[in-house]
Amino acid sequence: MHLSRTLFAAAFMIATLFSTAQAQDADTERAIERYRQMLKEDPWSNPGLLDADRGEDLWKAKRGPKAVSLEQCDLGKGAGVVDGAFAELPRYFADADKVMDVETRILWCMEKLQGFERAALVRRPHPGGGQPVRELGALATYVASKSSGMKFAAKLDQPKERETVALGETLFMRRSGPFDFACASCHAESGRRIRLQGLPFLSDPEAARKVVGEWPAYRVSSTHVMTMQHRMFDCYWQMRMPELELGSDVSVALISYLAKKAEGGEIAAPGLKR
Ligand code: HEC
Numbered sequence: 001m002h003l004s005r006t007l008f009a010a011a012f013m014i015a016t017l018f019s020t021a022q023a024q025d026a027d028t029e030r031a032i033e034r035y036r037q038m039l040k041e042d043p044w045s046n047p048g049l050l051d052a053d054r055g056e057d058l059w060k061a062k063r064g065p066k067a068v069s070l071e072q073c074d075l076g077k078g079a080g081v082v083d084g085a086f087a088e089l090p091r092y093f094a095d096a097d098k099v100m101d102v103e104t105r106i107l108w109c110m111e112k113l114q115g116f117e118r119a120a121l122v123r124r125p126h127p128g129g130g131q132p133v134r135e136l137g138a139l140a141t142y143v144a145s146k147s148s149g150m151k152f153a154a155k156l157d158q159p160k161e162r163e164t165v166a167l168g169e170t171l172f173m174r175r176s177g178p179f180d181f182a183c184a185s186c187h188a189e190s191g192r193r194i195r196l197q198g199l200p201f202l203s204d205p206e207a208a209r210k211v212v213g214e215w216p217a218y219r220v221s222s223t224h225v226m227t228m229q230h231r232m233f234d235c236y237w238q239m240r241m242p243e244l245e246l247g248s249d250v251s252v253a254l255i256s257y258l259a260k261k262a263e264g265g266e267i268a269a270p271g272l273k274r
Pocket of ligand 1: 182184185258
């Protein structure tokens with residue numbers, strides 16, 4: 001009798017705590033949403049635009065051992081065409097015989113046109129908290145911003161492209177690594193969250209269309225622009241998988257899979273994330 005009353009009291013307490021925690025979560029979610037809304041109402045308040053500008057300067061500057069600009073870089077719509085190029089990436093490039101996302105393609109141009117050393121560029125390609133996005137990331141932010149307002153329209157219908165998307169899907173769904181996580185463990189259900197962070201249901205086109213087009217994004221909590229390659233790197237790290245190399249087949253496959261899911265979704269880059 002005594003015991004069951006105690007148990008009942010404990011269960012009641014837990015239930016109360018639980019519902020309080022849920023109510024707090026909902027409050028926090030609403031507050032974050034309001035904050036995002038305020039930032040969106042004043043689009044010029046997004047600090048990521050400074051990196052898009054920096055990227056534009058870098059694109060046009062004569063740089064690297066060969067002292068040339070990236071204005072001859074073909075992002076898929078012809079040498080030097082930046083407008084709308086991001087909306088059609090990833091895609092297959094015959095000159096490299098590879099499917100490439102925006103960052104992988106810029107990396108390729110920096111190597112082939114400007115003479116930068118690939119190994120040096122991929123050694124530490126992502127900024128730590130508080131550091132600005134690196135040059136490659138600023139360039140990607142610039143290129144993506146030139147497709148802002150357009151819709152994702154990567155065809156991804158050539159044999160190599162289809163293979164890449166299929167590999168991305170397998171990687172997304174398959175559990176691996178010491179934690180036995182798949183991307184799907186965290187991103188294949190609606191309403192999932194870790195602490196305060198909502199986990200978008202990325203294999204669902206409706207949800208993918210909402211978020212994928214916001215990358216590269218200014219991430220308020222780390223005060224810098226984070227690119228999609230960086231996002232993949234971090235999620236892979238959360239899975240305790242081997243370090244994801246920028247431009248690797250695995251990174252491109254995951255990004256191609258996401259772009260395919262987001263097909264038709266609007267691009268709003270640089271976006272804003274918590
Ligand atoms: C252990 C859970 C976990 C796994 C596994 C995981 N992620 Fe994530 N992912 C997160 C979290 C947490 C965030 C949001 C972080 C934040 O809010 O800053 C996130 C964010 C993202 C985003 C950005 C979503 C948005 O809001 O725009 C993408 C895209 C993404 N993950 C893709 C992947 C892919 C692809 C994989 C597999 C390689 C993966 N994730 C594996 C936890 C995970």
